[in-house]
Amino acid sequence: MIRLEGITKHYDTGSRRVTALSGIDLAVAKGEIFGVIGHSGAGKSTLLRSINLLERPTSGRVIVDGTDLTALGTKQLQEQRRKIGMIFQHFNLLSSATVEDNIAFPLKLAKTPKADIRRKVSELLELTGLTEHRFKYPSQLSGGQKQRVGIARALAADPQVLLCDEATSALDPQTTNSILSLLLDINERFGLTIVLITHEMHVIRSICDRVAVIHEGTLVEQGRVVDVFLKPQHPVTLEFVEQVSDPVELPPAADLAARLLKITFLGERTYEPILSKAVQATGVTFSILQGTISKLKQVPYGQLVVKLEGDGAAIERTIETLRADGLDVEVA
């Protein structure tokens, strides 16, 4: 759905040249929620804004739904941008327009007939739970409500892609979650492709399918959230993972009569008594040294560090049983 090829962006500020992005290649599939995470100044906003060419890359191509946006003239680009909705950290609503008129804004820009506008606006008010606020002005709304208006506005022109620039960074945790579930709902209902940038791993963990980690203008890691989250490769990625869960680390082996294992559960298996069944069968004992159980998007996962004690051969058999049951087992 979205392909970025060799995106580089320099800013010339007086005598100094800042390289905000260098050689970014990225592909986002139709209907997926793709997250980009990075520290402040890493180039997240620049990357997101280059997708709809609010920021024109110094070099590289941006292809959205088969159209090379970088090759278009002003008029055609304006046309294509209607297919790409965008929401912002600071909402960026028209302060002089009511909720209703804000949502209708992109439709008015596209000179949509009045009756269609009215129908579409009602639908979106319903979807975002804003019907009772339709005649209010943005200054009369809370942050979460403003972002809902932002989302409704971004959806008004039936875009195929939604770009989210730190959409929840100005909101409290509870409101953040309600906005995230709204985004997930929209994604599932309309098959909308969503690209979001954030500096909070919580956001990635809650709704993203795939994630890319950006550091100093380059992508240092990308993949399925599950893989990146459970097996972070790059130190920056590890930092972000540690934001949401204590690192489950395998300490070095202690003595010969005991083995230390790091076991990763994923999906429904997380809740099955696989470990206790395995030790019952082999007669070894285990103690849990460290562990976490949580969810990635809606997929439950768990990571445990356990110490197995008992007969050497029995321990080996336990490990084999666990692996045969499809668990990921690392041995110290």
Place this chain on the structure above:
Amino acid sequence: MDFSQVSWPEIGQATLDTLDMLGLSALFTFLVGLPLGIVLYLTSKGALLQNRPFYAAVSLVINVLRSFPFVILMIAVIPLTRLLVGTSLGVRGSIPPLVIAAAPFFARLVETSLREVDRGVIEAAQSMGASYRQIVWKVLLPESLPGLLAGITITTVTLVSYTAMSGLIGGGGLGDLAIRYGYQRFEKEVMIVTVVILIALVQILQMIGDKLVQRFSRR
């Protein structure tokens, strides 16, 4: 003090002339100043149509016009005034100098109000595929409406004092009356009456302006 000597019909006529001058000059000032202010804003640094040389040139002309004291500007543009409206006297003759003095001032106020519009909102509109024209009409002007109304009020009030000054070169209206009777014939009653009327006029304009600004403020 003897107000019975005051010629009220003459005062009434002068008041009407002043309102006439004020209305026409304000109208033309806004017609010229608003587009000028928009162009200034759009071509300024970091704006949508950034154009350094163009901005610098227009800015210079505006600064030159604004640094002329009005009395001097009024006299300096007499040839141009004759060319434009055929006379440099009366209500008609006073319009060109008033507009030439007030439009650059108003343009600056417009530029300043437009600058107050949140860049993020303009970006949001761009992200929705708005054309430059749509950004001006549907984002910049509505969003800066309170500021623009305040600018209109300030400019109109400034024009009131300019219209009074244009009495110096026979522009007609209350200023003319005050100079002819009050200054040249020492009839201070006429002077007092005209000043009171001007004060009332300014008060009323400011009040209406403030009300409108309040009405359209949404922040």
